[in-house]
Amino acid sequence: MPRSLGHQWHGVKASARTGGAGKSLNPALFTPPHQRTSFSSRGILRSRAGPLIQARVWYTMSSMIADEQIFLAKAQEALAGAESELANRRYNNVANRCYYASFHAALAAVERAGLSSANPQGSWSHEAVQAAFAGQLIQRRKVYPSELRATLARNQILRNTADYERHWVTEVQARRAVRRTQTFVAAIQTGGERS
Numbered sequence: 001m002p003r004s005l006g007h008q009w010h011g012v013k014a015s016a017r018t019g020g021a022g023k024s025l026n027p028a029l030f031t032p033p034h035q036r037t038s039f040s041s042r043g044i045l046r047s048r049a050g051p052l053i054q055a056r057v058w059y060t061m062s063s064m065i066a067d068e069q070i071f072l073a074k075a076q077e078a079l080a081g082a083e084s085e086l087a088n089r090r091y092n093n094v095a096n097r098c099y100y101a102s103f104h105a106a107l108a109a110v111e112r113a114g115l116s117s118a119n120p121q122g123s124w125s126h127e128a129v130q131a132a133f134a135g136q137l138i139q140r141r142k143v144y145p146s147e148l149r150a151t152l153a154r155n156q157i158l159r160n161t162a163d164y165e166r167h168w169v170t171e172v173q174a175r176r177a178v179r180r181t182q183t184f185v186a187a188i189q190t191g192g193e194r195s
Contacts, residue, residue, distance in 0.1 A: 068111035075104035075185050082178050091174035092162035098177040099159035102152050105188040106133040109144070112191070113137055126156070137192075144192040151184045 082097035107124060110132050117124045124132075130152045137143045158177055162169045169177075 066111070068108040071104045071108035071111060072189065075101045075108060075188070078104060079178075079181055079185050082181060086174055086178055089171070091169040091171055094174040095155070095158040095162035095169045095177055098174075098181040099152075099155040101181045102155050102184045103129060105185045106130070106152055109133060109137055109188045109192075113141070113143065130156075144187055148184055148187055151180055155181065 078097045078101035082094050082101060085091075085093040085097060103126065106129050110124065110129060113136065115132050115136060116122065117128060119125070119128070133144075133152065134149050138146055138149050155177060158169060158173060161167050
C-alpha cells in the first residue's frame with residue numbers, strides 16, 4: 001500500500017506518493033522549486049534517491065494569479081520602493097527601482113496582450129520586452145499612448161548610470177524618473193485607457 005506524504009518547503013506544497021510499503025522520503029531530497037526551470041500543476045519529480053514520485057506541485061500565491069498579475073504586483077512593489085528611496089534621498093536606488101517597476105509593468109502588458117518570446121525557454125530579455133512593448137503595443141496595436149514609448153529606455157539609461165557609472169543620479173533625475181514610472185505603471189494597470 002503506498003504511503004502518502006505531505007511536505008511544505010520554500011513556499012511550495014507537495015503531496016507525494018512513493019511506490020513501496022514503508023518507504024518514506026526526505027523532503028530535502030527533492031530538487032528545490034527555485035532550482036527547477038518549469039512548473040506544472042501536475043508533474044513527475046524524481047528525488048536524488050531515485051524513487052519516482054507523482055506529485056502535485058503548486059505555488060501558494062501564484063497558482064491563482066496569472067503571470068501578468070504577478071508582474072504587475074512586482075511593478076507596484078518596485079514603484080513603492082522607488083518612492084520610499086526618493087523620500088530617503090537614495091537617488092541611485094530610485095533609478096534602479098524605477099527601471100524594474102517599468103520593466104515588470106511592460107512584462108505584464110506583453111503577457112496580457114498574449115505576445116510570446118522568441119526565446120525557446122519562453123523567457124524575455126530586457127531588449128525583447130522593450131521592443132515588444134514599443135513595437136507591438138504602442139506602434140502597431142496602439143494599445144498604449146506614444147508618450148510611453150521612451151519610458152523603458154530612459155529608465156534603463158538612468159539605471160545604468162546609477163549601477164555602472166561613476167556618476168551620481170541627481171534628485172531632479174530621480175524625481176522625474178518616479179513621475180515617469182508612476183504614469184507608466186498606471187497606464188498598464190488601466191490597460192492603456194486614458195483617464
